[in-house]
Amino acid sequence: QQKVQQSPESLIVPEGGMASLNCTFSDRNSQYFWWYRQHSGEGPKALMSIFSNGDKKEGRFTAHLNKASLHVSLHIKDSQPSDSALYFCAVRGNSAGNKLTFGIGTRVLVRP
């Protein structure tokens, strides 16, 4: 059974600063990794995906994947107050149903 752990639980970042979120997963056969963001009162929305080892950059967001160390991270550069949200790491399985397994989330607060 896939287990996804996230750290830290919460993070306060000054506006314009860098936020770094970490995630470890347990299944070495995992291939598809996603970061989701959830604002209060809304459903989770995909921020970005990463499937290959290394870095993937999309605007101010950079994901990093290291399958050998079972680790994926998300870095938010030049953080904005609108980035304040709950961020989830999620791993999508290959078995029937292709379910997403989520971590518990990191709550990010960007202080103006």
Place this chain on the structure above:
Amino acid sequence: DPKIIQKPKYLVAVTGSEKILICEQYLGHNAMYWYRQSAKKPLEFMFSYSYQKLMDNQTASSRFQPQSSKKNHLDLQITALKPDDSATYFCASSQAGTANTEVFFGKGTRLTVV
């Protein structure tokens, strides 16, 4: 325009009663899912359907029954409600049969059982 519509947004139910949570998606997807979000717990996978057939069920209790009357509908019937069932329930959808595509979520139904 929301592409995944969940109704109602809020629901209060009495212990022991039965409720149906409604979900419709207009993304043209053939896979639909239910997830549950409770305080201090990760988003928890409940069911997945592909082309209106059950693919995976991670819910231990038979009190939770998905119902797919049309290919873009996946409702969730919950019977004999308990206070522990209080949570926000999210419906989601994606393309079927592939794990490298995005799963889209609705805004959720917040259920409170008193």
